[in-house]
Amino acid sequence: MTDFADTFPPRGTRSDAEPGDPQPQGIYPPTEEMLNAPVDPAVAKAQENRLRAVWKQPQGWRYWSAVNNSEVGAWYSLTAFAFMLAAGVLALLMRVQLAVPDNDFISADRFNQFFTMHGSAMMFLFAVPMFEAISILLLPAFLGARDMPFPRLSAYGYWSFLIGGIFVLGSVLFDVAPNSGWFMYPPLATEAEGPGSDIWLLGLSFIEVASIAAAVELIVGVIKCRPPGMRINLMPLYAWYVLVVGGMILFAFPPLIAGDFLFEMQRSFDWPFFDPERGGDPMLWQHLFWIFGHPEVYIIFLPSIAIAAMVVPTAARRPITGYSWIVLSAVGTGFLSFGLWVHHMFTTGLPSLSLGFFSAASEAVVIPTGVQLFAFVATLMVGRVKMILPMLWIAGALAIFTAGGLTGIMVAVAPFDWQVHDTYFIVAHLHYTLFGGMIFPIIGGVYYFYPFITKKKMSDRLGRWAFWLMFTGFNLCFLPMHVTGLQGMPRRVFTYPEELGWNALNMVSTIGAFVTAAGVLVFAWDLLRPKSRQPLTERNPWGGGTLEWAHDVPDPGWGARSVPYITSRYPLWDEPELVGRMDAGRFYIPDAPEGKRETIVTSAVDAVPQHVARVTGPAWCTIVAAVFTGGAFIFPTFHWYLPAIVCGVLAIATVLYWLWTSTAQIPEAPMKDAGLGLRLPTYVSGAKAPGWWAVFITMLGDSTAFASLVFGVFFYWTARPDFPPEGADHANLALAALAAAFVAASWGATRIARSQNRRGNVARTRLLLAAAPVLALASAASLVGAVWLPDMDPVSHVYPAMMWALVVWFCAHVLLGVIMQGYCLAGSVFGKLTPRYDADLWNTALFWHFKLVMGLVGIAVIALLPRML
Amino acid sequence: MLGHRHSSLWHMILAPTVWAVHFCVLYGWTAVQCARAGGPDAARTGVLVATAVALVAIVVLGWKAWKQWDYLDDFDYVHDQPTTEHRREFLGHAGWLLAIVSAIGVGFNALPAIFIRSCL
Numbered sequence A: 001m002t003d004f005a006d007t008f009p010p011r012g013t014r015s016d017a018e019p020g021d022p023q024p025q026g027i028y029p030p031t032e033e034m035l036n037a038p039v040d041p042a043v044a045k046a047q048e049n050r051l052r053a054v055w056k057q058p059q060g061w062r063y064w065s066a067v068n069n070s071e072v073g074a075w076y077s078l079t080a081f082a083f084m085l086a087a088g089v090l091a092l093l094m095r096v097q098l099a100v101p102d103n104d105f106i107s108a109d110r111f112n113q114f115f116t117m118h119g120s121a122m123m124f125l126f127a128v129p130m131f132e133a134i135s136i137l138l139l140p141a142f143l144g145a146r147d148m149p150f151p152r153l154s155a156y157g158y159w160s161f162l163i164g165g166i167f168v169l170g171s172v173l174f175d176v177a178p179n180s181g182w183f184m185y186p187p188l189a190t191e192a193e194g195p196g197s198d199i200w201l202l203g204l205s206f207i208e209v210a211s212i213a214a215a216v217e218l219i220v221g222v223i224k225c226r227p228p229g230m231r232i233n234l235m236p237l238y239a240w241y242v243l244v245v246g247g248m249i250l251f252a253f254p255p256l257i258a259g260d261f262l263f264e265m266q267r268s269f270d271w272p273f274f275d276p277e278r279g280g281d282p283m284l285w286q287h288l289f290w291i292f293g294h295p296e297v298y299i300i301f302l303p304s305i306a307i308a309a310m311v312v313p314t315a316a317r318r319p320i321t322g323y324s325w326i327v328l329s330a331v332g333t334g335f336l337s338f339g340l341w342v343h344h345m346f347t348t349g350l351p352s353l354s355l356g357f358f359s360a361a362s363e364a365v366v367i368p369t370g371v372q373l374f375a376f377v378a379t380l381m382v383g384r385v386k387m388i389l390p391m392l393w394i395a396g397a398l399a400i401f402t403a404g405g406l407t408g409i410m411v412a413v414a415p416f417d418w419q420v421h422d423t424y425f426i427v428a429h430l431h432y433t434l435f436g437g438m439i440f441p442i443i444g445g446v447y448y449f450y451p452f453i454t455k456k457k458m459s460d461r462l463g464r465w466a467f468w469l470m471f472t473g474f475n476l477c478f479l480p481m482h483v484t485g486l487q488g489m490p491r492r493v494f495t496y497p498e499e500l501g502w503n504a505l506n507m508v509s510t511i512g513a514f515v516t517a518a519g520v521l522v523f524a525w526d527l528l529r530p531k532s533r534q535p536l537t538e539r540n541p542w543g544g545g546t547l548e549w550a551h552d553v554p555d556p557g558w559g560a561r562s563v564p565y566i567t568s569r570y571p572l573w574d575e576p577e578l579v580g581r582m583d584a585g586r587f588y589i590p591d592a593p594e595g596k597r598e599t600i601v602t603s604a605v606d607a608v609p610q611h612v613a614r615v616t617g618p619a620w621c622t623i624v625a626a627v628f629t630g631g632a633f634i635f636p637t638f639h640w641y642l643p644a645i646v647c648g649v650l651a652i653a654t655v656l657y658w659l660w661t662s663t664a665q666i667p668e669a670p671m672k673d674a675g676l677g678l679r680l681p682t683y684v685s686g687a688k689a690p691g692w693w694a695v696f697i698t699m700l701g702d703s704t705a706f707a708s709l710v711f712g713v714f715f716y717w718t719a720r721p722d723f724p725p726e727g728a729d730h731a732n733l734a735l736a737a738l739a740a741a742f743v744a745a746s747w748g749a750t751r752i753a754r755s756q757n758r759r760g761n762v763a764r765t766r767l768l769l770a771a772a773p774v775l776a777l778a779s780a781a782s783l784v785g786a787v788w789l790p791d792m793d794p795v796s797h798v799y800p801a802m803m804w805a806l807v808v809w810f811c812a813h814v815l816l817g818v819i820m821q822g823y824c825l826a827g828s829v830f831g832k833l834t835p836r837y838d839a840d841l842w843n844t845a846l847f848w849h850f851k852l853v854m855g856l857v858g859i860a861v862i863a864l865l866p867r868m869l
Numbered sequence B: 001m002l003g004h005r006h007s008s009l010w011h012m013i014l015a016p017t018v019w020a021v022h023f024c025v026l027y028g029w030t031a032v033q034c035a036r037a038g039g040p041d042a043a044r045t046g047v048l049v050a051t052a053v054a055l056v057a058i059v060v061l062g063w064k065a066w067k068q069w070d071y072l073d074d075f076d077y078v079h080d081q082p083t084t085e086h087r088r089e090f091l092g093h094a095g096w097l098l099a100i101v102s103a104i105g106v107g108f109n110a111l112p113a114i115f116i117r118s119c120l
Helices: A032-036 A041-054 A060-065 A069-099 A108-142 A151-174 A196-224 A237-269 A282-316 A323-339 A352-364 A366-382 A389-411 A414-420 A424-454 A460-486 A503-528 A578-584 A621-638 A641-662 A690-719 A733-758 A762-788 A798-829 A839-868 B014-035 B040-069 B084-115
Strands: A598-602 A609-614 A671-675 A678-681
Touching (some): A108 A237, A108 A282, A151 A196, A196 A621, A196 A690, A237 A282, A282 A323, A282 A366, A282 A389, A282 A424, A323 A352, A323 A366, A323 B014, A352 A366, A352 A414, A352 B014, A352 B040, A389 A414, A389 A424, A389 A460, A424 A460, A424 A503, A460 A503, A609 A671, A609 A678, A641 A798, A733 A762, A762 A839
């Protein structure tokens, strides 16, 4: 049945060749005989009690220190839902204002704040966080894992999101909300009075960082935390989508963060990135924003459609048709969606040849997007469909999304877009894609997964009421907007004169908006109404086939009683005895004798067990770190830089405390019995460790942000005749070369320290780790000197400003790298990092690989490139 | 670093990566030619050359993925068994499908250079 013989024990890779790495030992895969052997009930009971104690939730006020994915995921999704309701209220107020012509219900400026906050909150505080929330909540269960690989990181992300969200959304109550539209186009947004633009920039940057943290965690979760045996071709489709979307976040969010950085430098320090009078160009912001903004739409859409991919097989009561095709669809959409950004900029006067490329890519993305919808329809056609309530929502979603997709094809054609750009036609189009591609599947998913999350059921009757209210209300609201738009009504106008003939259409839209809101309220009531007197649900109420339905009722908090060995895509359908074996503790890590939270880490493709990872437990340091990080981002909004710096330092200190006390802990024994005759290492470093992957993935995202800055240099060169200006001073060549030499030396010292440490040369390791930060700081000082000496004034022109931006980027990374080197040095001195247990040093060396490449490219762009342009 | 193609996710996404590189080359090349040098003819010629190169690369990758899928061997297209063979064939199948989509995408992106003769 299985043939793991060629992969176990795992083939030696380069990192395995290092001496001292413990290898998995024993039997894998388990034989049928072993799986059939009964577990002594007394032993099982004792194991169960130990596990229960380890995974017990903190009680009372300490509940808020919980980091378990089921708690954090629930808070996260409820918070995102609350922000959604708030943004929905803004929409209703706008619809009241637009119901009749010449209305003065709200003022023009307040209307501007409302549409800006409606868009920003729906995108940044609801749609993307909702994906992260639901994935944190569900992913470990899909994978039969105990928890996410980095629970405290999820909690930190959540608290950051909560603080940032309240800050950004709260501004609307004080009449200081951003008011330049959710895409913040300069010069309107750069010149805007008051702190609105800064609130948007800093508040949302803060949340973007939290999003990237979640993406890192989810990718590592999918790659490394699958149960033994769940090869890549057996993975639940939801995990495929999470993997793709996580990858997309890494390439989509960093350009916006880079853009935010430039934007805030202009707002705070008058560096003229978007000011044409000093060589800047507002178009750069549009590019960076939409390189983020368009993939963002698919980042929202794909995880929601992933829920459909879980519901459809259950409703059709058969495996999904065309698994490979859906993988093609998810991956293909993930790629192609990055080639669409300029279709938001068709009216900005780019060469029509360039417009053509983006128009063509926008048409091409329909192919992978459509494939998955056909795969769902095919599954339903060949299955025996039971029209469960979640399926009703999915069906409504497919109908609405298809309509939105069709108008999408229309607006992807540049000449048509020129006609309807910035009209209500676009408003209709985007709401069709987002309601069909996000709201409806998510609500369907809530109905579907609610029994899994709370072990209670929602009401079928209320669910149908909510569906039909929302479905009719939505179409009543947005279908007429296509016509309103074609009749010429522009977006974002706060009112319109009576004689233009838009009155009836707008009134219908307003009525539709309130019908939709009634549906949302019915859903919200059904979601939140007290259910304490309601009986618990049965274990698998819909008859699903994937692992989340193996969870016990009531929820014992441990996720999986024992981590199963998986041999099929729908284990609950194909192996009737699986749940019984999981419950009996027949599978892996059924016990917690050391009193530690653990989960199994497996290889990326074939899910061969590699490691028993200790995961972190409840903590307050995540909240403290989030509060200080919030301070570091929020104080600059009011130009209070000193408190911001203090908060930043304290945030770093808290994170260091958190890492030092709970990550890469030296285990009590190098190996442990994982059950079923398998012994696994309790500590791994390098490419087998989840932490190494997290650094790798984070640095990929970081490199994207850096690449966006370099793109900015090339952009100015092609778009502006005076970049660099005639006779401008360039960076000092000798000092730049010195900076390159120092950064390379610091990298070399770190890398050699890693291998010296492995060989047991602890003294030499410490020497190298002490020298490396000095070299790194010297490189930063040299590079600052290289732009300081020629007196390149960043306020005078965009060319020196851009060079300074690259230097700031370089120095910020040097600081980070120095902290990491210092952390390893301290680890070596205080016995946290030994020749055997060296994960931190591997991760630091990995960071420095990226830093070296980025540093050298950056220095070349600063010192060499402008001389050649 | 990529590992063997039979067990590598990286190989699966090589064809769409070619699409992405091709797309960036088209965008960058056209921007430079239209703004700084050359003009429309140079822009269009470059696009067509880049497209030819990209299509050749995708055809090679697609052919390798097709061999890896090994469809004509047992006409299996479901790949839901916990075996090395099914994992290999699955990655090949997905890679092959991605190669087709990438080829279509590359072809689509070249069309503007055939129809549009100016930089305006």
